[in-house]
Amino acid sequence: MRTMTNTVSLGWLYATLVIAAGCDSPNTPTYFPAMGPLGLEAGQMGVAEATATFPIPFRAPSDTERKILADESARLKFTMPWLRQDKIGVSVQYTLRNLADKSGTARITVNGSSEFANYDVAAQRMAIAAMALPQQQQDEIVIPALIQPAPLRFEAGEVVSGVIREDDFAEAALDLDAIGRWMARPASVLINRSEVNPIGMEKVPQGLIVPALFRVYLTLTASVPMRIEFTVRVRDGKDQLLAGDAVEFKPTPQAIAYMRGT
């Protein structure tokens, strides 16, 4: 009888722990819907582009947390980010709909900002335009995105759902930090998966704590009218999402400027 009693009690204890752990684990993500459908209409040249900027609301560190970050930065010899890629999982779920009565192609690209660097393709294009280069040269400049999946072909009225996964965002965050803080060439790191070909990562220190993206730019380029709906899914491993009366984290990252020959 004692054995049975103990077994039953342990079973209840285990069930309670499992349920309690499930309630607050990093595997309980938070979804942020877009403010509205990101509609897109074809432009004059048959190609149109629309971009949505999506800031993920995180809380600012407390004084104690700032001191810990400063101590860790001094020990590691590089600035420790408040938002760590290994503690924050970001992904984007989307549904793309061809509104036209004919087939077309669409491409979704993602850029973003960490607390140290901002990779904004639109801003880079404006910088290129300010260089007063001939239009032909400007058109030849290709600025790769942090995340650039293959284009999709749609039949008339077709609807496709997809995910830009956490590992894509992890690679994007590493590439962005390599470009922003460790002098990597964008063309080198953005076209290679770092675990396959680490070219361009030579100056990235061992044991680097990679900063997570806190702002996402999602761009849709389509040859015919299409509409995208998306949600940003965030797994928060350190309870850093903004909640209650906490102060929002608003860093001012350095803009990545377009450089010739990159």
Add this chain to the structure above:
Amino acid sequence: MTGRRIRGAAPLLFAVVMAMSSSPARAQVTSEPVSPFPDPRKFAHGLFGEAEAGTVVFVGSAAAAVGPGVAVGGRFGYEVFRWLALQVHAIGSTHTTKFADAPQAGQLLQLYQGIAELRLTVPIGRVGISVVGGVGLARLSTNVLGTAGFTDPDVKRSGVYSGGASVDYHSLSRHFSFGLVAAFAKYPSVHTSGAVNAGAYVRYTF
């Protein structure tokens, strides 16, 4: 020595004489004898624990958006009388969203519920027919329902009002019984009719 043998044979002789002089027995069976078990009075009662497995199915407007979920749970309680029990019910279920043509489709969602319940039972031999009702709290693992308007934004918690019925069958062991249970739960913070929880359980009464 001879006298002692005669004294030893006397009881045997007496028995033979009595047997020869008795009349034949005429017993008559008029009905089946009552089985000595199971005797419901001997079933254990008092503290008990249950383990259950089943499903939770949303009904109403959320039924099209949230798939049926596998559920596991348990109850722990005390039978004040054979017909009255107070119990705590914990149950967790996991669901997959199925919003049509929306980015939230295909997401996992867990529902955890803790309910304080009152159970009234009509015992009929080894069978017990019960009604159960209770109130408690529910927690959603994510806010994905809020992104589609099934809760207010970022709401992950709700009250629960639950009511249902169960049928219990007691084994020959005085401790174990088995049963089926079904209940309807209403979540005031979730904009749908509610959910049905149905499953099977095994109960151990200490």
